[in-house]
Amino acid sequence: MDETHGLVMIHTGDGKGKSTAAFGLALRAYGAGLNVLILQFIKGGKISGELHALKALEKISAENKIEVRQCGLGFIDKKNFQAHVDAAQVALEIARAEILSERWDLIILDEIIYSVKFGLLDAEKILELIKIRPPQLHLLLTGRDAPKILIDAADLVTEMKLVKHPFQVGIRAQRGIEF
Amino acid sequence: MDETHGLVMIHTGDGKGKSTAAFGLALRAYGAGLNVLILQFIKGGKISGELHALKALEKISAENKIEVRQCGLGFIDKKNFQAHVDAAQVALEIARAEILSERWDLIILDEIIYSVKFGLLDAEKILELIKIRPPQLHLLLTGRDAPKILIDAADLVTEMKLVKHPFQVGIRAQRGIEF
Numbered sequence: 001m002d003e004t005h006g007l008v009m010i011h012t013g014d015g016k017g018k019s020t021a022a023f024g025l026a027l028r029a030y031g032a033g034l035n036v037l038i039l040q041f042i043k044g045g046k047i048s049g050e051l052h053a054l055k056a057l058e059k060i061s062a063e064n065k066i067e068v069r070q071c072g073l074g075f076i077d078k079k080n081f082q083a084h085v086d087a088a089q090v091a092l093e094i095a096r097a098e099i100l101s102e103r104w105d106l107i108i109l110d111e112i113i114y115s116v117k118f119g120l121l122d123a124e125k126i127l128e129l130i131k132i133r134p135p136q137l138h139l140l141l142t143g144r145d146a147p148k149i150l151i152d153a154a155d156l157v158t159e160m161k162l163v164k165h166p167f168q169v170g171i172r173a174q175r176g177i178e179f
Numbered sequence: 180m181d182e183t184h185g186l187v188m189i190h191t192g193d194g195k196g197k198s199t200a201a202f203g204l205a206l207r208a209y210g211a212g213l214n215v216l217i218l219q220f221i222k223g224g225k226i227s228g229e230l231h232a233l234k235a236l237e238k239i240s241a242e243n244k245i246e247v248r249q250c251g252l253g254f255i256d257k258k259n260f261q262a263h264v265d266a267a268q269v270a271l272e273i274a275r276a277e278i279l280s281e282r283w284d285l286i287i288l289d290e291i292i293y294s295v296k297f298g299l300l301d302a303e304k305i306l307e308l309i310k311i312r313p314p315q316l317h318l319l320l321t322g323r324d325a326p327k328i329l330i331d332a333a334d335l336v337t338e339m340k341l342v343k344h345p346f347q348v349g350i351r352a353q354r355g356i357e358f
Contacts, residue, residue, distance in 0.1 A: 004353065005345075005350050005351065005353065007345060007350070007353055007356055007357075009356075010342075011196065012342075013340070015337040015338065016200075016335065016337050017190065017196060017200035017203070017204075017337050017339065019203075020200045020203035020204050020207065021195075021196035021199045021200035021203055021339075022203065023203035023206055023207070024196075024198075024199035024200055024201065024202035024203030024204075024206070024229060025196075025199050025203075025356065027202055027203070027206060027228070027229045027232045027233065028199065028202070028227065028228035028229040028232070028355065028356075029228060029355040029356060030228070030232050031227070031228030031229050031230065031231035031232030031233075031235075032227075032228030032231070032354060032355030033228075033355065034228075034355045048207065048210070048211075049206070049207035049208060049209070049210030049211030049212075049213075050203060050206045050207040050210050051210065052210035052211070053206045053207070053209050053210030053236060054206065054210075056210075056236065056239045056240075057232060057235065057236065060235045061235075105355070106355070106356065138353065138356050151342070151343065154343060155343070155344075155345040155350060156195065156343060156344055156345050157341075157342035157343040158194040158195050158196050158339055158340065158341060158342060159194065159339075159340040159342050160196065160200075160337055160338075160339055160340075161192070161337065161338040161339075161340050162336075162337060163189075163191075163330070163336035163337060163338050164330065164333060164334070164335060164336040165334075165335055166184075166186055166334040166335050171184050171186070171334060172184065174183065174184065174186055174317065175211060176207065176208040176211030176212065176213045176284070176285070177186055177188075177204065177207075177208060177285065177317050178186075
């Protein structure tokens, strides 16, 4: 009996750590020999610290791979809203193709739930991705305010809850830590 | 004006992702050029996926460094309780020395809060570490049931809350994902 059962995971909530824990999971999975793809739905352009480090990891192993692709246009503004809608559509198509490709053991759709929250994508489209996935593929979705139809479809849901934040006491966001 | 303000951070709660997000933060910080030390207070012996990947990262950069040290003895059993108490004491001393060394920008004391929960360390000893740190050092503590005196001393506290877990529906823990 094959014990691999693809988990559908969600990181949601108003706290820090949704994407950070996703990157940590990518690190664990890659270190354990899995093939890992991270598609970033909102972020684009800027190379963050974690991306920089993961790009270095991409080159290490001959046996398995880790890959990060930025599909977003960054901060969502009303002026370029249609461009963000189009980018989300393209990202969705890429996600669908990669999910069906059987090249990956874990696919992380980072911030895809924000695409729903901000009206770029329908939650039903994301539910479709969950339904078409090969049964052994692990899928992780991140973003605030996960809609109920996605929660219902997930195996493992973690809410990152803000208990206390330094902005509340007037400390500036710290490079390398908070961004 | 120097804008670096060392943050004291805590990942707590009954959900997944406390240590995983810590490793993700380590990745981000290292990728952003910070020097990062991870001391594991409970884990020992077994090389997990994330440790394996971070060990590969240790070799990449000539400019900054990332280092992981396992100071624990693994799963805490009653039979070897005193050995665990001793190991926690040693880990505490290592943490104190490294905090004062000024070699690091971020020190992660992974699972140190479990040491309190399981009676290996007093919370006051951990509070002392927070108090003696150089003002620019970022410190991250992880573990379930963080005591109030540590929450009060922290700048940024995130609770990882379990919303739904596959064990609840009888799916076995998945290698590379959950361990």
